[in-house]
């Protein structure tokens with residue numbers, strides 16, 4: 001079952017949207033023309049990632065500065081678990097999460 005999050009036409013470079021789905025906080029972001037869906041929770045200590053700064057495809061968490069490559073999910077500057085990316089699903093002009 002698709003839980004639609006956004007219209008495809010809204011997904012321009014630099015887009016950020018936050019959503020709550022079944023108690024999970026999610027972040028949808030567009031980097032390098034790619035929509036990426038992830039938990040809106042830093043794997044270090046849980047800060048909301050939507051408040052981080054974006055430099056190209058690297059998102060830096062505001063709390064302690066750990067940076068993650070959004071395309072592959074790996075951290076780039078400190079030991080930490082990778083980001084938890086989620087698979088996207090499409091239905092017509094909508095993008096969302098397949099549950």
Ligand code: FES
Nearest residue numbers: 042044045061064
């Ligand atoms: S909570 Fe994100 S870097 Fe520490």
